Amino acid sequence: MLAALAAPAYTDTSKGYNLPTGVTEISREVFALHMWIFWVCVVIGVIVFGAMIWSIIFHRRSKNPKPADFHESTTVEIVWTAIPFVILIAIAVPAAATLIKMEDVRDADMSIKITGYQWKWHYDYLGEDVSFFSTLSAQSNAARQLKSGVDVTAVPNYLVDVDRPLVVPVGKKIRFLITSNDVIHAWWVPEIAVKKDAIPGYINEIWTRIEQPGTYRGVCAELCGRDHGYMPIVVEALPQDEYEAWLTRQKGGEAVNQTSAIVAAPIAVAAAPAQTATDATVDAPIEVAAGDAAAKPAGQAPTKDALMQKGESVYKANCAACHQANGTGLPPNFPSLVGSAVVKGDAAAQILQVLKGKNLMPPFGHLSDADLAAVITYTRNSWGNDAGVVQPADVAAQR
Ligand code: HEC
Numbered sequence: 159m160l161a162a163l164a165a166p167a168y169t170d171t172s173k174g175y176n177l178p179t180g181v182t183e184i185s186r187e188v189f190a191l192h193m194w195i196f197w198v199c200v201v202i203g204v205i206v207f208g209a210m211i212w213s214i215i216f217h218r219r220s221k222n223p224k225p226a227d228f229h230e231s232t233t234v235e236i237v238w239t240a241i242p243f244v245i246l247i248a249i250a251v252p253a254a255a256t257l258i259k260m261e262d263v264r265d266a267d268m269s270i271k272i273t274g275y276q277w278k279w280h281y282d283y284l285g286e287d288v289s290f291f292s293t294l295s296a297q298s299n300a301a302r303q304l305k306s307g308v309d310v311t312a313v314p315n316y317l318v319d320v321d322r323p324l325v326v327p328v329g330k331k332i333r334f335l336i337t338s339n340d341v342i343h344a345w346w347v348p349e350i351a352v353k354k355d356a357i358p359g360y361i362n363e364i365w366t367r368i369e370q371p372g373t374y375r376g377v378c379a380e381l382c383g384r385d386h387g388y389m390p391i392v393v394e395a396l397p398q399d400e401y402e403a404w405l406t407r408q409k410g411g412e413a414v415n416q417t418s419a420i421v422a423a424p425i426a427v428a429a430a431p432a433q434t435a436t437d438a439t440v441d442a443p444i445e446v447a448a449g450d451a452a453a454k455p456a457g458q459a460p461t462k463d464a465l466m467q468k469g470e471s472v473y474k475a476n477c478a479a480c481h482q483a484n485g486t487g488l489p490p491n492f493p494s495l496v497g498s499a500v501v502k503g504d505a506a507a508q509i510l511q512v513l514k515g516k517n518l519m520p521p522f523g524h525l526s527d528a529d530l531a532a533v534i535t536y537t538r539n540s541w542g543n544d545a546g547v548v549q550p551a552d553v554a555a556q557r
């Protein structure tokens with residue numbers, strides 16, 4: 159989130175209540191179509207309602223006790239068939255032209271596979287060996303919890319902020335391959351006029367070429383279950399050189415641990431309010447250690463402090479929705495982890511349950527070993543629990 163604050167301001171090209179004009183050629187065409195069809199509708203509305211109101215007033219019964227009884231007029235019938243036909247053609251031709259352009263994904267400069275999950279997005283930069291999950295930002299997620307006590311109007315970009323945005327270059331034709339891992343989602347970012355269903359078993363294609371660097375926000379546009387409202391999209395468009403620098407940074411170290419880069423930032427934010435000034439100075443080196451240690455491949459086991467730090471942010475992003483930030487859950491459906499026999503018990507059984515899920519609890523096998531070890535260690539050693547450390551190697555052993 160600190161990164162988000164430093165990023166270019168959110169670009170909003172909507173004018174009050176209207177659609178945004180957006181920052182791509184297609185989005186401007188969509189806007190022009192929208193306005194053209196809107197005015198066609200306004201004119202039709204004025205004529206039809208005008209004729210109706212005029213008839214009601216000037217041909218009311220008290221004025222014309224004996225109604226006219228003429229019948230059939232070939233001229234009128236031809237006119238009222240021809241005019242709508244012409245209007246429909248005038249709408250369909252430009253709309254079809256834009257649709258065809260939208261579907262033309264040939265000659266793309268790069269491809270990104272987007273996969274919807276309940277309730278997050280996964281981005282895979284094809285051919286680049288860079289992929290990651292993008293989930294609701296820890297700050298929004300904490301604020302949205304029942305009785306969180308947080309004033310949501312004070313949370314920046316409440317519910318439209320993520321831990322890791324989709325970073326793309328400007329000026330490049332980017333092909334999106336959109337699919338889903340579970341139910342139907344829809345990837346929608348109004349400023350770039352991209353809205354496509356993410357359907358399990360299908361891959362939908364669409365493309366964009368963003369002209370202006372900036373941050374563009376969107377949401378899942380398909381009712382996809384309980385947390386449908388909590389899977390926002392953030393696209394950060396960077397100039398080509400900055401994008402390339404970003405991509406290089408992702409490749410070094412990211413292959414080992416997909417989420418390492420973000421973990422440091424949410425921790426800083428999450429930990430800050432609770433800390434006194436002295437704590438903050440004392441903890442600062444540990445934060446660095448958390449990022450480093452956890453990002454290293456198994457073999458160099460992370461310290462308990464590092465696991466706890468990272469675990470807290472993984473917990474907030476993945477578990478707090480059901481088990482609550484303070485671990486007490488929402489019984490009877492979502493059990494409390496405070497003093498839970500499973501949490502205090504055999505580590506292997508607990509790892510298996512988190513990896514594979516159980517009944518209403520979804521599987522978390524898509525998280526890295528480092529993230530899972532951290533979150534399990536966190537639950538085993540928070541809220542009065544004291545059940546020892548789980549290392550990434552322990553998680554790997556259960557996969
Ligand atoms: C969608 C809601 C949901 C989320 C998110 C969730 N859980 Fe659970 N969890 C459950 C439910 C429901 C159970 C009870 C499963 C059962 O025994 O039927 C459970 C049980 C558990 C248990 C066993 C507790 C006990 O005493 O039975 C542990 C440990 C646990 N979850 C850890 C986690 C961790 C760690 C995460 C995050 C990585 C997580 N859960 C995310 C719903 C959730």
Ligand SMILES: [Cu+2]
Pocket residue numbers: 274342343344378379380381382386389
């Ligand atoms: Cu969705």
